[in-house]
Amino acid sequence: MTMKLAAAAIAVLTVTGAAAGAARAADFVTVPLEVTVNAPADKAWPKINGYCQIGAWFKTTCEITSGKDHEVGAIRTIAGRITELLVADTAWSYTYSQPKSPIDYHGTVEIRPVDKGHSKLLYTLVYDADALAKHEPEDKAKDKENRTKQFTVLINAMKATAEAK
Numbered sequence: 387m388t389m390k391l392a393a394a395a396i397a398v399l400t401v402t403g404a405a406a407g408a409a410r411a412a413d414f415v416t417v418p419l420e421v422t423v424n425a426p427a428d429k430a431w432p433k434i435n436g437y438c439q440i441g442a443w444f445k446t447t448c449e450i451t452s453g454k455d456h457e458v459g460a461i462r463t464i465a466g467r468i469t470e471l472l473v474a475d476t477a478w479s480y481t482y483s484q485p486k487s488p489i490d491y492h493g494t495v496e497i498r499p500v501d502k503g504h505s506k507l508l509y510t511l512v513y514d515a516d517a518l519a520k521h522e523p524e525d526k527a528k529d530k531e532n533r534t535k536q537f538t539v540l541i542n543a544m545k546a547t548a549e550a551k
Contacts, residue, residue: 413516427505430548443543489513
């Protein structure tokens with residue numbers, strides 16, 4: 387009986403330890419961005435929901451290299467080197483991932499109606515900071531700060547497009 391209890395305790399500790407180790411193996415960071423758009427969602431979204439419009443906002447190239455715009459499974463290549471897969475597409479949002487990215491990077495672009503003349507544009511990035519080359523907390527914070535700045539420029543360009551007459 388004592389032997390069985392000891393074996394069970396060791397098994398629980400082993401599983402718990404493995405689960406804790408797995409949980410520590412990732413450091414997921416979320417960068418939530420949002421901006422108010424001075425246009426209703428049903429007028430703004432058609433102006434900004436193209437899967438390859440990101441190229442213009444980043445002032446680079448974007449090409450759909452497989453599939454079609456708004457088709458789950460479509461692949462876009464940004465700047466000739468960044469490959470992203472469309473993993474979800476709804477009436478008011480889309481989500482993409484970077485297959486085989488060591489940082490398990492993915493993002494969602496979404497618009498939400500607020501009132502007759504306004505909407506909320508959200509761009510949420512999620513990535514694994516533990517997979518970055520530099521693991522120090524200050525390096526991870528700097529990386530998040532850089533991504534936040536980069537995508538704030540992007541969301542503001544999207545806002546300008548959405549509000550254009």
